[in-house]
Amino acid sequence: MDKNLKIDFLNAKDKAFFENSKQVTKAHGLETSKKLKNRLDDLDAAQSMEDMRSLPGHWEELKKDRAGQFSARLVGGLRLIVKPQKQPPPTKPDGGLDWRAIDSIYILEVVDYHD
Secondary structure, eight states: OHHHHEEEEESHHHHHHHOOOHHHHHHHHHHHHHHHHHHHHHHHHOOOGGGEEEGGTTOOOOGGGTTTOOOEOOOOOEEEEEESSSOOOOBBBTSOOOOOGGGEEEEEEEOOOOO
16 A cells, blocks of 8 residues: 655644644735645645656756755745655665655745745
């Protein structure tokens, strides 16, 4: 039997924020709050990060100072940032993250890192 992607937070404050749609809406607006809920629901239904490749949100591996993290598009430049719980994360021979082997993540933040 397949198991779902394990999702956690780095601390209780982050967990409380992401699980409270009113707080998310107040911080980022209604449209972003709705998109974030969709991305979190997609993660909740996934078995690994590999499942995210074909879903909305344009999930991608980040580079440079955010290497080892993934982002999903929300609204404008805002992104949902997650990272594998296993450190160092599973990688493929070419050095990229092995999305199929990543079955547990931490939700990190909603941020516009393009600034």
